[in-house]
Amino acid sequence: MISEKTSIQKLWDFVKNLHPLVYMLILLYLVVPLLSSRFLLLQNQMNITRQVSIYLIVSIGMTYVITSKGIDLSVGSTLAFIACVVAEGLKNGTIPPLVSLFVVIGMGFILGMVVGLVITKLKIPPFIASIGLMVTYRGLTHLYMGGKVIVRLPEPIVFLGQGSLGPIPFPAVISLTIALIGWWIFRFTRFGRYTVAIGSNEAACRVVGGIKVNRYKTLIYAFQGALVGIGALIMIGRLNGTSAVLAEGFEMHVIASVVMGGTSLQGGRSSIFGTILGVYTIGVIENAMVLVGADFHTQRVIIGLLLIFSIAFQGYRERKMGVLEKT
């Protein structure tokens, strides 16, 4: 007989099953205010949400990629390339602001699709394929810009990056909406279902399910690319300009967030909620470092260590849960 659980037990179960990052965030919110009195100001909190928005958008795409047992290291370069091309178009008037949204999504979709095609057609492992394209796209960006810096973009684009709805930054509204849609696609569509299934057992998908695995994989990278495109537009709006060195190291930040959130590098297990927490946690840590005066390079050291720590922690947790390592 299963006896009714007391409310204390229920509460304990709830606390036990909370995402580890929830505790991390609680800890941060207890400790950081002691280091900087500015941390808790509404203005600063809203700044954090604005800062993390672009990371969140791309991390939603990366959650799909990693769940399918892939990886995409080219997102930073893709973002920079799209940002520069579109910023130039906006600046010289060939791309009207309203059209720019379609341009970034279309460009992102194609650039992402190229990543997917290199992986599936040329049969190159995702890690290597996307490093190759990371370098290629970055090189193209530099060729296109030739050392130029673009500043002062049309008003609507700047609003997209810098505006607010009441107290809430506009990018935060967009990114949370995208996260919600990302969660919904995972749960309710064939695309989401196949992303999980391919990451979980690709051979079974091919043989037992007759699924066109390569087509879906390519689509996953294209989807990721489209989100990178949206991120690029918000990024140039927020900075009100761009240059060819935009978003260097961006991919590490994104991957760290997704993995910290609990999406498994072994494929098949994903958590959009975890990704939101992961992005936000890193955002808070970065913000804290800025407030205490740490420089950019120190920040990168911390992000690198976080990435390593979170992957190690994920492995530990999976072994503890008795999940067999996949080969």
Next chain:
Amino acid sequence: MSEYSAALLEVKNIGKSFGAVRAVRNVSFQLFPGEVVALLGDNGAGKSTLCKLISGAYQKDVGEIFWQGKKVEITSPDVASQIGIAMMYQDLALVDEVDIPGNIFLGRELIKKIFGIVPLLDKHTMRQETEKLLARVKINIPDINRPVIKLSGGQRQATAIARTLHAKDAKLLILDEPMAALGVQEEQKVIQLIKTLKEEGRTILVVSHNLDHVFSVADRIIVLHTGAVAGIVDAHKTSREEIVGLIVGGGKRNDQ
């Protein structure tokens, strides 16, 4: 009509190698409508490979396959299922992180359209259909909405079997060790299920290592030894000793 043209499936001299390993060598046999044929052989004898050649998971190196008298090229699992062949795989049966309905409908999900355009998974109907299929297998699974990695070995097996049954118009069902992970009671349920399927007129090719099971369901027995046919015998006109002899490689017999 000759026996030849009445065969549902005929395999002629097919072979398959993996590098230096000749997994299936010069195998020929026929399957007739409505019969249960057991495929026996030691570990590594080539049973799974042979099954996969028929289900389209592997491509044969040499030989011919005839379906209802016509020569066919089974170039993919899709082709196999279109002509009416469904297989339960020993190894790559399930997608661990997906739930039972998701596994049963993998690759042929039911879709509903909201607002007449947006295609969504019809989880409700898939769940109902799944419950019906599991009821046929008669193996109890309390919560079908969990990822199958959290199920017991027997429950996973039941899921894989149910998946094969879902191919409603399949004339030939290939079951690669369907009883391997089952408890005694569940084994009996699967044997009963195979008998029911036979009564429905389906042809079944079943791989098993358990001679009790084989003798309780099979009409005929095919024994493989190191990739080649060691014997094809009528299950009612043989003995355990003879079968064991064929499996370990001591004899040869062909009733066909």
